[in-house]
Amino acid sequence: MSSRNGPVPRARLTARVGTAQVTVTACGFSFDEAQNAARDLLHTMRGLERAVANGPPPALPGDRVLSLADFTPDTDDEDEDGRAACSGVLTRAIGAVSGLPYAVPAEIVLPPLSTDRALVGTAHGTPGAGLAGRAVADVLATDIVVRWWRRPRPVLARLPARPLLPDDTVAALAGQGLEVEAYTWTNLPFTTVLAVVHAGGGAAAGFGAAVGPDPRAALRGAFLKAQTARSASGGAPGETGIAPWPTARVLAAWCSGPAHLELLHGHVRDGGAGLGEGASDWVEQAYRRFGHEPLIASWTAPDGGTVVRALCPGAAIYAPVPAARPACPV
Known part of the structure; x- marks a missing residue:
């Protein structure tokens, strides 16, 4: 459903994602842009749902291992909310610069779909169409x-x-x-x-x-x-x-x-x-900012497109914002 109400065109789509009926909204400077953004979001959610249901691709012997601490270096060890418990399951991600394989905690690659971070750093589209850059930019x-x-x-x-x-x-x-x-x-x-x-x-x-x-x-x-x-x-x-x-x-x-x-x-x-x-x-820019190359995990979405997630060790998104001030708006 598209709408001309409001200051910019809006697309709202309802579809099944896993067992849930989901409605997503996206805006654009044209109706086509809004519609495409809404479709991409739905395909992203379906791709992540499928990855969770099927299990992420396992890491292989010889992959460079990163721990939860590598992703939250500024979080105190005593902060139980800062570092989620690690299941010990490692999944594979590829260095965006080196092309080398990494073994990354599954909790980082596929956080619970009910959490704030479920969609951060994700993108959907055709392989080679700048997906990694879009995801890292997010x-x-x-x-x-x-x-x-x-x-x-x-x-x-x-x-x-x-x-x-x-x-x-x-x-x-x-x-x-x-x-x-x-x-x-x-x-x-x-x-x-x-x-x-x-x-x-x-x-x-x-x-x-x-x-x-x-x-x-x-x-x-x-x-x-x-x-x-x-x-x-x-x-x-x-x-x-x-x-x-x-x-x-x-x-x-x-x-x-x-x-x-x-x-x-x-x-x-x-x-x-x-x-x-x-x-x-x-x-x-992410390599310079975080001192580590970004990692890219990818899956095939049900529509045949590719869903990627960018992982940046050291980014602040992996630890909570203190509750003493208004919750961070992004």
Whole structure:
């Protein structure tokens, strides 16, 4: 089902994933873009469901072994919530740079489908069509926001959003009484944008994070994720319309409230936005950021396409955000 309601085209599809009837929502700057995004999300979910049901491909003798500690190096050993119990099952993933096989805990490769991290760093499509880069880019964007949310610092700058969005989108937003805020990090070597779409005062705000080769691309990616969060939830915080799948961090987006905006506003630095380089090789950027090559696990989806998950040892997505502040919106 597609809709012209709202500031951007929206596609909503309902289908069976495993034993559950699932409805997913996606937005785009065209109806085709929204429809394709919704289909990709459904195929991704079906591919992951199949991988869980069939069991991940086992690691082989000689594969380089990584432990849970390699993925959460900053988590205290005493933090029981920070490192999930390891079943001892190892599955195979391939180094995105070296092409070498790794043995990785199954809990990292295929987290429970009910958790926030189930869809982070995943992509669906045709092999060789930039799937690994798309998946790694999602991990990068999510890691940057989660890491900042743990230790907020005044390294954010406001990015003028409306000049970088299509004119018809800007007009539709104004007609709906919606506001768009965008923030970028001043201390990163590549452009990262956190976009917020809300109805004024931060009520029922949708958040989305994305990296991109330039501010326009990063903002548009983040904006679509934020608008998807609002559209999927109907404006209700914490809901995404993807039950029984995670109610947060779906497509690196979440619907939340004024407390999140207040935290952002309190850490904006004066001066222009630091937009970083025109980077587009996200595998290389992740290697530099985390000090380890990204790993790629892949499966065949029921539609015959490929589902990949990017794994980045050291990324902040594998450990929880402290509960003392508003929950991280991505």
